[in-house]
Amino acid sequence: MELWKKIVDDEGQEILDLILTLLVNFYYAELDIIDVCGRWIPRRSVLDEKLMLVEHAWDEMRHAQHFKNGVEALGLKWDELDKNKYYLPDQSTRFSKLLNSDDEIEVLVGLNLYSEGVLAMEELAQLHHNKPEYFPKFGEILTEEGRHLKFGITVARRRFKESEEARAKAQEYCDQFVHHLQQYLWEDINDAINLGIHLKYLDPDYRMKAVKRFENVMSAVNLSVNWPASGPLSEARLAAAHN
Ligand SMILES: [Fe+2]
Numbered sequence: 001m002e003l004w005k006k007i008v009d010d011e012g013q014e015i016l017d018l019i020l021t022l023l024v025n026f027y028y029a030e031l032d033i034i035d036v037c038g039r040w041i042p043r044r045s046v047l048d049e050k051l052m053l054v055e056h057a058w059d060e061m062r063h064a065q066h067f068k069n070g071v072e073a074l075g076l077k078w079d080e081l082d083k084n085k086y087y088l089p090d091q092s093t094r095f096s097k098l099l100n101s102d103d104e105i106e107v108l109v110g111l112n113l114y115s116e117g118v119l120a121m122e123e124l125a126q127l128h129h130n131k132p133e134y135f136p137k138f139g140e141i142l143t144e145e146g147r148h149l150k151f152g153i154t155v156a157r158r159r160f161k162e163s164e165e166a167r168a169k170a171q172e173y174c175d176q177f178v179h180h181l182q183q184y185l186w187e188d189i190n191d192a193i194n195l196g197i198h199l200k201y202l203d204p205d206y207r208m209k210a211v212k213r214f215e216n217v218m219s220a221v222n223l224s225v226n227w228p229a230s231g232p233l234s235e236a237r238l239a240a241a242h243n
């Protein structure tokens with residue numbers, strides 16, 4: 001029996017839809033990241049850093065293929081799949097600002113550090129750990145996302161060393177992304193996270209693991225994480241500290 005039919009029989013249509021939503025949205029995110037990398041290749045003058053972008057885009061091209069293959073492995077045809085049914089419009093806003101940004105610091109902090117180094121890496125790590133049967137390639141992709149994070153850290157450190165203004169700007173973006181993280185985890189995809197936890201696709205402490213990862217990533221480039229004084233993130237941090 002084809003895997004997609006088995007999933008519908010054993011676990012229900014909504015589980016198949018959840019898996020397809022993840023694969024389709026990851027696929028389109030990769031295409032957006034390829035475009036961001038391509039935009040910055042001619043603007044980089046340090047050769048090693050220029051080549052990092054070429055490697056980065058090359059990795060994402062293969063990741064997009066893995067996500068496409070993930071759909072085919074379910075026994076479905078990618079070309080015949082109604083991608084619009086699964087594509088989340090808020091996914092596009094996650095990258096549209098970065099696609100059009102002329103601020104390299106915004107792209108480094110927003111893409112390499114935050115979108116890839118925090119959000120994508122936590123999602124990939126947990127989905128691979130909890131459901132390797134549906135996401136067999138996610139471990140490999142996770143390793144390479146870690147490389148993209150390192151590329152970002154390398155360039156950010158060089159930029160901060162050369163310019164205090166660049167560091168200060170990065171700190172501003174870091175402060176904005178703390179608030180984005182809170183809104184993203186406790187509002188934007190709150191229901192999806194709760195469903196993912198309920199179905200054991202995500203760990204019960206998924207949000208706090210993402211928060212911890214945020215702290216680790218930003219600390220790696222010496223940015224301060226200024227947590228909000230109140231709100232769900234602050235409450236979750238307090239609860240975690242008491243456990
Ligand atoms: Fe990727």
Ligand SMILES: [Fe+2]
Pocket residue numbers: 033060116144145148
């Ligand atoms: Fe990446």
